[in-house]
Amino acid sequence: MTSRKTVPVADDASAFRHQVRMAAIQVAGLRPDELAAALAYEVEPVSGIPAAEAELAYTPVVDPDPTVRVYDVAVRRRSVRAASAGDRLVLPLAIAGAIAILAAGADFVFLRSRLASLKSDVEVQARLQATLDSIRSPARTARAETRAIRERRNAAEKAQSDAAAARTAYADILEAIAVACGNRAVLSSLEGGAGDIKLAATAVDADAATGVLVALTTAAEKQGWHLVPGPITVRGPGPTAEFKCEIVHD
Numbered sequence: 062m063t064s065r066k067t068v069p070v071a072d073d074a075s076a077f078r079h080q081v082r083m084a085a086i087q088v089a090g091l092r093p094d095e096l097a098a099a100l101a102y103e104v105e106p107v108s109g110i111p112a113a114e115a116e117l118a119y120t121p122v123v124d125p126d127p128t129v130r131v132y133d134v135a136v137r138r139r140s141v142r143a144a145s146a147g148d149r150l151v152l153p154l155a156i157a158g159a160i161a162i163l164a165a166g167a168d169f170v171f172l173r174s175r176l177a178s179l180k181s182d183v184e185v186q187a188r189l190q191a192t193l194d195s196i197r198s199p200a201r202t203a204r205a206e207t208r209a210i211r212e213r214r215n216a217a218e219k220a221q222s223d224a225a226a227a228r229t230a231y232a233d234i235l236e237a238i239a240v241a242c243g244n245r246a247v248l249s250s251l252e253g254g255a256g257d258i259k260l261a262a263t264a265v266d267a268d269a270a271t272g273v274l275v276a277l278t279t280a281a282e283k284q285g286w287h288l289v290p291g292p293i294t295v296r297g298p299g300p301t302a303e304f305k306c307e308i309v310h311d
Contacts, residue, residue, distance in 0.1 A: 070118040076135040077108040080122065088130050100134050102160070110138045227255040230284060230310055234258065237280035238308075245269040249303070256310040267295050267302040274306060285311045 070076050081103050088096055101115040108115075116139045122131040231254075238260065242248065246264040253259050264270035270293045278288040291305030 070116050070135050070137055071120070073135065073137055076118075076137040077104070077110065078133070078135050079104045079107055081119075081132050081134050082124075082129050083132075085128050085130050099160075100132060101136060104134055104136055108136050110136055114139050227310070230286070231255045233284050234281060234286055234308060234310075237284065238277060241273050241277040241280060243273075246273045246304075253307075258308045259305070260308070261303065261305045264302045264304060266300040267293055270302040270304040274304065277306070277308070281308055287311060 081100055083099075083103065088099065091099065097117050097119065098112065100119050101110075101112040101117045104110070104117075105112045105115070115136050117134060117136045119132040119134045122133055124131040238248070238251075238258075242262060246262045246269060248260060248262045250261045251258065262270075262273065264273055274288070274290050274293075278290075281288045286308050289307040289309065291307070293302050293304040295302045
């Protein structure tokens with residue numbers, strides 16, 4: 062009679078049988094002995110056979126779901142005689158190695174998924190940044206153009222204001238010249254423009270010429286001008302005196 066020891070596990074009617082479903086990523090790359098160790102660990106809770114004492118055979122089962130792997134597993138406890146000290150040491154190590162490989166595979170899948178997610182986030186942020194830049198560039202240009210227009214408008218308004226003030230100042234100083242001369246002097250020439258006037262006049266005498274220059278100096282200072290007096294020349298035989306001056310707007 063054939064002993065139980067010589068009967069293969071798959072043919073042993075007393076072996077515990079169970080179907081195991083595992084994620085394809087968990088078993089990818091495992092060697093047959095590593096897969097057997099992992100399956101022994103999987104059926105241990107339902108078989109009651111410690112994985113370290115398990116003698117196991119398995120057969121792959123076709124499943125329509127490509128993300129899983131299915132195995133028909135037959136397992137029995139090793140006899141005390143058959144299990145050497147080396148076997149008792151090697152099997153736990155094999156199981157531990159299989160678990161480590163499964164954990165490494167899960168970490169790899171997680172890291173690859175995380176990397177793909179981060180890459181997608183970076184691409185989205187890059188597109189958003191490009192969109193923001195495309196919006197900001199015309200906005201900056203528009204602001205610069207608006208600022209330039211405002212500056213030109215302010216400059217034009219200031220120029221108009223300065224021109225109006227100059228026209229008013231010119232008219233006021235001409236009036237001051239007329240008042241200062243009165244009946245004491247007669248203008249012989251008036252040159253220059255809104256900011257610089259050169260005049261020459263003839264007074265009834267030297268004292269009148271001096272009086273006109275003094276009165277004109279006082280009036281000019283009140284209006285923001287200053288007077289630079291010129292020579293007073295008395296020409297005979299009469300008492301008349303010719304004088305010149307320059308009036309500059311401050």
